[in-house]
Amino acid sequence: MPDNAQQFASDNYSGICPEAWQAMAEANQGHQRAYGDDEWTARAADHFRRLFETDCDVFFAFNGTAANSLALASLCQSYHSVICSETAHVETDECGAPEFFSNGSKLLTTRTEQGKLTPASIREIALKRKDIHFPKPRVVTLTQATEVGTVYRPEEIQAISQTCDELGLNLHMDGARFSNACAFLGCTPAELTWKAGVDVLCFGGTKNGMAVGEAILFFNRDLAEDFDYRCKQAGQLASKMRYLSAPWVGILQDDAWLRYANHANHCAQLLAKLVEDVPGVSLMFPVEANGVFLQMSEPAIAALTARGWRFYTFIGAGGARFMCSWDTEEARVRQLAADIREVMAA
Amino acid sequence: MPDNAQQFASDNYSGICPEAWQAMAEANQGHQRAYGDDEWTARAADHFRRLFETDCDVFFAFNGTAANSLALASLCQSYHSVICSETAHVETDECGAPEFFSNGSKLLTTRTEQGKLTPASIREIALKRKDIHFPKPRVVTLTQATEVGTVYRPEEIQAISQTCDELGLNLHMDGARFSNACAFLGCTPAELTWKAGVDVLCFGGTKNGMAVGEAILFFNRDLAEDFDYRCKQAGQLASKMRYLSAPWVGILQDDAWLRYANHANHCAQLLAKLVEDVPGVSLMFPVEANGVFLQMSEPAIAALTARGWRFYTFIGAGGARFMCSWDTEEARVRQLAADIREVMAA
Amino acid sequence: MPDNAQQFASDNYSGICPEAWQAMAEANQGHQRAYGDDEWTARAADHFRRLFETDCDVFFAFNGTAANSLALASLCQSYHSVICSETAHVETDECGAPEFFSNGSKLLTTRTEQGKLTPASIREIALKRKDIHFPKPRVVTLTQATEVGTVYRPEEIQAISQTCDELGLNLHMDGARFSNACAFLGCTPAELTWKAGVDVLCFGGTKNGMAVGEAILFFNRDLAEDFDYRCKQAGQLASKMRYLSAPWVGILQDDAWLRYANHANHCAQLLAKLVEDVPGVSLMFPVEANGVFLQMSEPAIAALTARGWRFYTFIGAGGARFMCSWDTEEARVRQLAADIREVMAA
Amino acid sequence: MPDNAQQFASDNYSGICPEAWQAMAEANQGHQRAYGDDEWTARAADHFRRLFETDCDVFFAFNGTAANSLALASLCQSYHSVICSETAHVETDECGAPEFFSNGSKLLTTRTEQGKLTPASIREIALKRKDIHFPKPRVVTLTQATEVGTVYRPEEIQAISQTCDELGLNLHMDGARFSNACAFLGCTPAELTWKAGVDVLCFGGTKNGMAVGEAILFFNRDLAEDFDYRCKQAGQLASKMRYLSAPWVGILQDDAWLRYANHANHCAQLLAKLVEDVPGVSLMFPVEANGVFLQMSEPAIAALTARGWRFYTFIGAGGARFMCSWDTEEARVRQLAADIREVMAA
Known part of the structure; x- marks a missing residue:
């Protein structure tokens, strides 16, 4: 059981999905030009431009950190x-x-409700200091879906974007789970990004069925000047780039990215529904993407762990995070829910 | 023909070798802990320690740049x-x-014979400036095999290492083609590294049949303090690490790394031998690893290119570099040699 | 009045004290070797070693930021x-x-009572995260006297130092107003630094009568390795170093540094005493160094400003900071106090 | 004699000139706003704008390195x-x-005749590499006067500037001895900078009679965006800025900067003239600014040193550098020349 029991620890505990694997296998034929000058990389970039309905600049990096x-x-x-x-x-x-990577840019954090920034919270930080003794605010970064499983609506992003415009700030979106946000809202990728004013999106592949690799999409192409040099210098230019780009072709060409995100979201909804009437268990955040955050008693958490389940508990006293993935099995969700019910009853 | 004709452009134009592929396929089962906490990563590290006959610290990064x-x-x-x-x-x-990555360390270069540093050349640079207005020399880096296809002998490395000790310098080896050096010399990895005084080796996988990934081996383990944090901060910690480490298991466990290096070296030797009597063609450097650097006339180079062959000509007037890979076909080598003979005769 | 009215805005609004000026005048004779190889710099370093009763490594930088x-x-x-x-x-x-300067080290902040860290608060932050996804704590920095005018006692520093030892942390002291702390406590510089476990002190000169220049004292000399190169690379090595070091000789040789700190502290105490019975005015922090932080009404603050007084109000609603300097005049302190009384009565 | 004998070692061995000193003394009255918000800094900036006949952005830093x-x-x-x-x-x-400071920008060096870049040499480097595996050229930096005492003519700068425009390069001038160049050519500062296409000038004060401090002038003001933040973060914002800016007022208001540069140049010319007929001595570079570079025999150099003279010999076998300063005494020049004649005759 150890293997399957890990299914809820993190969405990057999962493996490579069949579509990505198949594309890699196809790409693994003969020789190809290196450093992104190959056909697979061109195809992947085109898929992104089609999907986002705009002529954006597309780059590939090894992971989300970078x-x-x-x-x-x-x-x-x-x-x-x-x-x-x-x-x-x-x-x-x-x-x-x-x-x-920025050689010292400071992150200015703000408390949020349900993990989401608001125009008011941005404005408050941005206007707090206007002197040269404090770093000048220049960028806002949103995570979509957020780290606590919530999702920004298009109109929320638009409102933030307007605030950014007023204050001279660029708008970046960390889309490690962007697929899950699209799936939840039923919005097009364009609606959640450039149409709402996002300048740059980091679209995560790893958490949605790829081995390595994130795509960086500049909708504001002026900001992409010499970004290829930046990637190279920072150790993020793959020599055999086709193995980073082909999997994108695999999951984009027939919308596997969206199907898998829908599946993961569905599993999260299912889990939430199955435990909603368990006494003592409550949702810490609305379930909108692929994560379920449950308030549970410490003994119940310990008991669940003892049964072999793996999940994170970093959120604070009593909180447990269960992440669903592209390959989460419904049967395992039901079994987990049943176990939660039992340990809470104990 | 475009595909096969690219075979001599670069050893990173090649794909993934079967052993590495097979290991990735095996690793692609179920869920695994992320960030290197998985069994494949542990196995790969153990393979390195066995191969190098020492208890070194092993880390994995995405590419050689990093x-x-x-x-x-x-x-x-x-x-x-x-x-x-x-x-x-x-x-x-x-x-x-x-x-x-170092936030400004300066590289001090020296002219070399056949791409190799010597104790004398190191000493000259290291002792040239001793004042605080110039960066203090602290590291020597060797490339093994070198960028021009030559290979350091164990005694050459030892002599350099002694010089480093005298001068208070650490010794780093860029082993993008370390396999080819081992194959050429018939030396053990240990003999070419820590036994000869190397502190840190970057062992290249990409050019020898892997998709991505280099291993960093600290023989001087004191120097590895908190290196895991360094990798993480620099965007070089893979979440699904198993896909970086499993291929290493694949090519290390049955010595595929050495077989492939021998094959590539053999192809290079073959090419050199086949053209050695071609009038007007001469070797620019001794062929010791998997690269052949030929002095040829410009028209001949143009004619070769017109026939579809791909290779680099960055070395200077008249120089052409032909790289052999783990999957280079002998038949193609012979065809290339025949074409060289023809274009030179024209 | 504008000039004198600025006396309470900041202790770096003040000029150069006579002792520092006189030393610069003496240093300004003929030619001297550059980059710290001059006699004044040697003398200044010796004065520091004598004052701190230990053979510490001494460096000079242009300002406290650096x-x-x-x-x-x-x-x-x-x-x-x-x-x-x-x-x-x-x-x-x-x-x-x-x-x-550190190329990305993160500052981890904690709430403090009266601006002072405690072993408990340090331990809490240091132990909160132990994984490689968060920067590893390595240094604690104290400000002595603190930014809110309070002063660490020797035993408080010792307790912090012990905590640092337990947790593998280095201990740094920002001594922009170190003189004021010494003056308040009547302690020797040694008692407040290396005898209490401080590894490195930045001793501020600018706020105590110098034009530019801070001294950096490494009591733990191992940590000073190649620090001269670090200063040079970072643009902090003065060519005509004598003008940074001679003023230190001037204020150290006859204890002007301490006399001036005592004077500034005394003025702060006087101001606090003169307003202690003013209705509506209260001290926000104990007055231990050269700053007085008063809770006052907004209209009173506006009225004071209208009378030409300059001071900072960045602390929060109703707070005003009055800083005394080496050259603050008692008569001005009394006039300020009288004005505070008047505006609060209005 | 040790003191005076140092007069030719470096122009930063000299002290503060009377005009700069006097301005500092005047600035040292009462309190002044910090961080450049004072009247002296405003006056100094205005002097620069007047001198350069343009509305440039002016900043002050502690030294030339920064x-x-x-x-x-x-x-x-x-x-x-x-x-x-x-x-x-x-x-x-x-x-x-x-x-x-740039977090890794590479300097690309080229051999020069007499220390001066040319359009051809710039073009050669700039066009050598056009791929992302090598840092993209973006800036040209000239030193005026050069490190070997030569001076760029306005038309030389213009030609370089045109090349920069063609290649998309910004043009920076290191003006540590800019005064000496103006003095030699009899050109206005404007003619040697923005009128010739220079984007940014670092105007050196230290080598021409100041204690610390260089001025940075952006003629291309778009490039100065947020440069004040950059200075602050990099530890180059003086709190008591008046002591950096007032000396500039002192040396700019009555053209002391130019008089002193003329004097230093004159001393260099005198020295060159006095030794021109000494057998075995030859000029390594034309004498155009305040430095004289003499080819002399090693024994003669040793004999000079034995007589107490201080000078640098870093240029290569047999070369000696004699720098003249704002306060160099003609009598000392004549004595040095006489001694050179004697040691060469020995």
Whole structure:
């Protein structure tokens, strides 16, 4: 059971989905030009432009740490600052990568309701200091879906974008789980990004069925100047790029990206529904993407762990995070829900 | 023909070898803990320790740019300098990555015979400046095999290492083609590294049959302190690490790494032998690894290109570089040699 | 009046004290070797060693921003973090300089009572995260006297130092107003630094009568390795160093540094005493150094400003900061106090 | 004699000139707003605008290391490169400061005749590499006067500027001895800078009679965006700024800067003339600014040193550098020349 029991720990515990694997297998034929000059990379970029209905600049990086940090570094200088939620992954789980890639840009965090920034919270931070003794705010970064499983609506993003325009801020979106947001809202990728004013999106592949690799999409193409040099210098240019780009072709060409996101979201909804009437269990955040955050008693958490389930409990006293993935099995969701019911009854 | 004709452009134009592919396929089962906490990563590290006959610290990075730059950054501070050959890849083809990762360490280059540093050349640079107005030399980096296809002998490395000890310098080896060096010399990996005084080796996988990924081996383990944090911050920690480590298991467990290196070296030797009597063609460097550097006339080079062959000509007037790979076909080598003979005769 | 009315805005609004000026005048004779190889710099360093009763390593930098940032950078790597109070100058007023000089080290702030860190608050932050996804704590920085005018006692520093030892943290002291702390406590500089476990002190000269220049004292001399190179690379090595070091000779040789600190502290105490019975006015923090922080009504603050007084009000609703300097005139203190009484009565 | 004998070692061995000293004394009255918000700083900036006959942006930094490095960092990103002469101070004597401040920009050096870049040499470097594996050239930096005492003519600068325009390069001038260049050519500062296409000038004060401080003038004001933040973060914002700016008022208001430069140049010309017929002595470079570079025999150099003279010999076998300063005494020049004649005759 250890293997399957890990299914809810993190969506990057999962493997490579069949579509991505198949594309890699196809790409693994003969020789190809290196460093992105190959046909697979061109095809992947075209798929993104089609999907987003715009002629954006597309780059590929190895992981989300680098993709987001490089994107942010391209939007500000070292003496500028980046406004984000206090729960933002770039703040809490990147070991200072944004500061490193930007050579010192400070992250300015704000408390958020349900992980989401608002125009008011952005405005408050951006206007708090206007002197040269504090880094000048220059970028806002949103995570879509957020780290607590909530999803920004198009109109929320638009409102934030307008605030950014007023204040001279660029708008970046960390889309590690962007697929799940699209799936939840039924919106097109364009509606959730450039049509709502997003300048740059980091579209996550790893958490949705790929081995490695994130795509960086500049809708504001002026901001992409020499970004290829930036990637190269920062150790993010793959020599055999086809293995980063082909999987994107695989999951984009027949909408596997969306099917899998829908599946993961569905599993999360199912779990939430199955435990909603369990006494003592409550949702910490609305379930909108592929994560379920449950308030549970400490003994219940310990009992669940003892039964072999793996999940994170970093949220605070009594909180447990269950992440669903592209390959989560419904049967396992039901079994988990049943076990939660039992340990809470004990 | 375009596909096969690319076979001599670069060893990173090649694909994934069967052993690496098979290991990835095996690793692609169920869920695994992320960030290197998985069984494949542990196995790969153990394979390295066995192969190198020592209890070294092993890390995995996405590519050689990052592996070498991170290793160098761990061996010096920003106000220190790195001594290297003027042909060193870190100097000529990494877009300033070593300077970026180290926040400003300067590379001090020296002219070399056949791409190899010597104790004398190191001493000359290291002792040239002793004042605080110039970065203090702290590291020597060797490329094994070198960028021009030559190979350091164990006694050459030992002599350099002794010089490093005398001068207070750490010794780093860029082993993008370390396999080819081992194959050529018939030496064990240990003999070419820690037994000869190397502190840190970046062992290249990409050019020898992997999709992505380099291993960083610290023989001097004191230098590896917190190197895992360094990798994470620099965007080089893979979440689904198993896909970086499993291929290593695949090519290390039955010595595929060495077989393939031998094959590539053999193809290079074959090509050199087949053209040795072609009038007007001469070897620019001894053929010791998997590259053949030929002095040829410009019209001949143009004629070869017109026949569809792909190769690099960056070396200077009249020079052409032909790289052999793990999957180079002998028949293609013979055809290339025949074409060289023809175009030179024209 | 504008000139004198500025006397309480900041202690760096003041000029050069006579002793520092006289030393500069003496130093300004003939030619002297550059870059610190001159006799004045040697004398200044000796004065520090005598004053601190230990053979510490002494360096000079242009200002506190650089002195503190370079010192912190020498105590950690980019993937490490620095624990400080949320009111620490390095966090609130250096425009990200510590992050810049260290290439990305994160500052971890904690709420403090009266601006002072405690072993408990340090332990809480240091132990909160132990995974590689968050920068590893490596340094604690104290400000002595603190930004809110309070002073760490020797035993408080010792307790913090013990905590640092337990947790593997280096201890840095930002001594922009170190003189004021010594004066208040009647302690020797040694008692407040290395005898209490401080590794590195940045001793501020600017706020105590100098034009430019801070001294960096490494009591833990191992940490000073190649620090001269670090200063040079970071643009902090003065060519005509004598003009940075001679003023130190001037204020150290006859204890002017301490007399002036005593004077500034005395003025602060006087101001506090003169307003202590003014209805509606209360001290926000105990007055221990040269700053007085008063809770006052907004209209009173506006009225004071209208009378030409200059002071800062950044602390929060109703707070006003009055700083005394080496040259603050008692008559001005009394006039200010009288005006405060009047505007509060209005 | 040791003191006076140092007069030819370096122009930063000299002290503060009377005009600068007097201005500092005047500035040292009462309190002044900090961080450049004072009247002296405003006056100094206005003097520069008047002198350069244009509304440029003016900033002050502590020394040339920082001024040049910050200016270069503002003209490129970390993955860009800076073209300079192999003798450029930023390459040879700044301990990697440009690389540090820019977070990794590479300096691309070229051999020069008499220390001067040419359009052809710039074009050769700029066009050598056009791929992302090498930092993209973005800036050219000239030193005026050069490190070997030669001076760019206005038409030479214009020609370089045109080349920069063609190639998309910004043009920076390191003016550590800009005064000496103006004096030699009899040109206005405007003619040698913005009228000839220079984007940014670092105007050196230290070598021409100031204690500390360089001015950074942006003629292309778009490039100065947020440069004040950059200075602050990099530890180059003086709190008591008046002591950096007042000396500029002192030396600019009555053209002391030019008189002193003329004097230093005159002394250099005198020395060159006095030794021109000494057998065995020859000029290594034309004497155009305040330095004289003499080819002399090693024994003669040793004999001179034995007589107490101080000078640098870093140029290569047999070369000696004699620098004249604002306060060099003609009598000492004549004595030096006589001694050179004697030691060469020995």
